Amino acid sequence: MDTLLQAKQLLEQGELVAIPTETVYGLAANALNSEAVAKIFQAKNRPNFDPLIVHTFEVGQVEKFVLDFPPILQKLAEKFWAGPLTLLLPKQALIPDLVTAGLDRVAVRIPRHPITLALLKMLDFPLAAPSANPFGYISPTTADHVRQQLGNKVKLILDGGASQVGIESTIVGFENEQVTVYRLGGISLEQIVQVVGKVHVKPHSSSNPNAPGMLENHYAPRKPLIINELNLNQFIQQGYWEFEKWGKINAEDMAAISFSQTMPLIPLAQQIVLSPTRQYAEAAQNLFAAMRSLDAMNIKIILAELLPEEDLGRAINDRLRRAAAK
Numbered sequence: 486m487d488t489l490l491q492a493k494q495l496l497e498q499g500e501l502v503a504i505p506t507e508t509v510y511g512l513a514a515n516a517l518n519s520e521a522v523a524k525i526f527q528a529k530n531r532p533n534f535d536p537l538i539v540h541t542f543e544v545g546q547v548e549k550f551v552l553d554f555p556p557i558l559q560k561l562a563e564k565f566w567a568g569p570l571t572l573l574l575p576k577q578a579l580i581p582d583l584v585t586a587g588l589d590r591v592a593v594r595i596p597r598h599p600i601t602l603a604l605l606k607m608l609d610f611p612l613a614a615p616s617a618n619p620f621g622y623i624s625p626t627t628a629d630h631v632r633q634q635l636g637n638k639v640k641l642i643l644d645g646g647a648s649q650v651g652i653e654s655t656i657v658g659f660e661n662e663q664v665t666v667y668r669l670g671g672i673s674l675e676q677i678v679q680v681v682g683k684v685h686v687k688p689h690s691s692s693n694p695n696a697p698g699m700l701e702n703h704y705a706p707r708k709p710l711i712i713n714e715l716n717l718n719q720f721i722q723q724g725y726w727e728f729e730k731w732g733k734i735n736a737e738d739m740a741a742i743s744f745s746q747t748m749p750l751i752p753l754a755q756q757i758v759l760s761p762t763r764q765y766a767e768a769a770q771n772l773f774a775a776m777r778s779l780d781a782m783n784i785k786i787i788l789a790e791l792l793p794e795e796d797l798g799r800a801i802n803d804r805l806r807r808a809a810a811k
């Protein structure tokens with residue numbers, strides 16, 4: 486059978502299907518069916534207080550699920566949909582409370598991946614989908630990543646190749662008469678400011694009641710990830726580094742993620758350069774796969790270099806800092 490048709494049938498039966506998007510892979514269920522949505526939380530081991538994004542294929546559909554769509558957010562939608570932008574809008578009763586964790590706004594997004602757009606058009610309901618990873622782990626950017634971790638919990642994984650953007654969507658809402666950015670992501674702050682002018686950036690944390698899911702300790706590999714602050718001269722002289730928390734670690738036991746240049750002493754096979762030509766988009770594309778592959782190596786810690794705080798560098802740094810928070 487045609488895999489899209491199979492996906493359609495599974496979703497209509499209230500089952501889970503993993504879907505490709507341009508940001509990361511999602512674990513999808515019928516957003517209007519609480520029982521189906523409950524399976525997402527189960528499969529991911531995700532706490533119920535962490536709300537889900539609802540995906541659809543056109544703005545006309547969004548209007549069916551929301552009570553109000555502030556014109557300034559419509560401007561963002563016009564500019565960046567289909568694409569890595571999620572908008573928080575006051576929800577209609579038709580969206581189950583489980584999807585929004587009881588909040589009165591629902592997160593909506595039109596993804597840009599052709600396979601998922603085709604699937605959404607075949608369905609007469611939207612899809613609730615968080616990233617298709619176990620809760621707290623790194624988001625998947627290939628079908629294989631999903632297979633490795635949730636393969637036995639999902640009936641079908643649609644393979645749409647490697648995600649082009651590579652980091653999750655930027656989440657934006659309108660609060661206290663201000664455009665507010667709740668999560669940095671695939672649309673840069675600069676791009677948003679260009680459309681709406683000044684924005685308020687609300688740093689996400691577990692203590693922020695408006696974004697209960699935006700936990701600080703997130704996107705994390707199993708191995709400790711440390712933001713690289715080594716003194717290079719001293720490191721080269723010693724051949725090891727003494728970490729406050731992890732003690733003395735030799736260069737051979739380290740892995741490294743850098744923006745454009747490798748680190749001295751650390752074996753090259755244990756290093757990933759995100760973009761030799763310093764392109765933020767390429768760095769974002771490679772980030773999560775890099776974290777995964779180093780996490781799987783026989784090393785003790787992963788050193789990560791922060792990027793300049795601009796463009797997608799901000800979102801990349803946000804993910805690295807969260808990964809390091811463990």
Ligand code: TXA
Binds near residue numbers: 571698
């Ligand atoms: O790019 C993406 O956004 C991907 C793809 C699959 O679309 N999805 C994604 O979903 O990253 P997830 O669940 O891993 O992250 C969504 C975040 C949650 O952590 C949650 O805090 C926030 O969106 N969110 C969802 N609904 C919300 C709401 N009603 N109010 C505040 N925050 C919300």
Ligand code: MG
Binds near residue numbers: 615616624
């Ligand atoms: Mg996630």
